[in-house]
Amino acid sequence: MAEGALDADRRVEPEMPSPEALGLVHAADWVRRAGTGALTLDEETMMELPWSRPGMEAHALAAGGTLAAARLALEGGLGLHIGGGAHHAFRDHGEGFCMFNDIAFAIETLRREKVVRRALVVDLDAHQGNGTASIFAGEPDVFTFSMHQKDGYPQPRQKSTMDIELPTGTRDIEYLELLRSRLPTALDGHEPGLVVYQAGVDVHERDLLASLKLTANGIAARDQFVFAACEDRRIPVVLTLGGGYAPKLEDTVALHARTVQEALAVYHALPLPPTAGEGRGEGS
Numbered sequence: 001m002a003e004g005a006l007d008a009d010r011r012v013e014p015e016m017p018s019p020e021a022l023g024l025v026h027a028a029d030w031v032r033r034a035g036t037g038a039l040t041l042d043e044e045t046m047m048e049l050p051w052s053r054p055g056m057e058a059h060a061l062a063a064g065g066t067l068a069a070a071r072l073a074l075e076g077g078l079g080l081h082i083g084g085g086a087h088h089a090f091r092d093h094g095e096g097f098c099m100f101n102d103i104a105f106a107i108e109t110l111r112r113e114k115v116v117r118r119a120l121v122v123d124l125d126a127h128q129g130n131g132t133a134s135i136f137a138g139e140p141d142v143f144t145f146s147m148h149q150k151d152g153y154p155q156p157r158q159k160s161t162m163d164i165e166l167p168t169g170t171r172d173i174e175y176l177e178l179l180r181s182r183l184p185t186a187l188d189g190h191e192p193g194l195v196v197y198q199a200g201v202d203v204h205e206r207d208l209l210a211s212l213k214l215t216a217n218g219i220a221a222r223d224q225f226v227f228a229a230c231e232d233r234r235i236p237v238v239l240t241l242g243g244g245y246a247p248k249l250e251d252t253v254a255l256h257a258r259t260v261q262e263a264l265a266v267y268h269a270l271p272l273p274p275t276a277g278e279g280r281g282e283g284s
């Protein structure tokens, strides 16, 4: 918005999901204990987050944010969530800064409502979307596409519908070639009614927690390709941000903002939310 790309009236306030709603993709026991801070030290260590009530509420609200943005995508083709992408959250535990899996939550809520039957997750964060893969294991209607660094976190790997493992130091050209050869096959084979894009920017060459070597221009080309691939096929796409750990926070923000710019460039403009002007607030 500071760059003039988006107007404030295009923002939508997400709703806080109830524990019962989160139970659609999470074990009731995990929702209850994560919701109240009754976690073991091992669970907090695995999640790599100290529990706090505001932190927990932010994670739960992010699930509502991805759902709200997905609804906008179904109406207008594109929904932008300036958060979410908690792909390391499993059904019954959290990992890697992730407590509740907003990607799975949005997809399963819409599938239960029967507004979406088949969905596809495009997970281009530097790390495997292990939680999402685990939640959707054995569910043929949800295709999990994960392209990530071969070594390092997370271990052990889960099995996505399609995993593409990248050697340490993979650069723009090799990365984009792989993406361009594999993603269209997945989209055309599965014909999803919704794509959830986890656009982690930790694939950047200076990221502190990953080992890939994409430039900012390479990431922009990646994002442009994903949005154009969805737009060409008239598949609604919802953006979630995912990881990003540049040495300076403002550099991570700039990379995420550029992803939003790439989406807007493909879609030319963002449709006004249908509820704008009816008392809905701001947010997603």
Ligand SMILES: [Zn+2]
Binding pocket: 125, 126, 127, 200, 202, 242, 243, 244
């Ligand atoms: Zn990551």
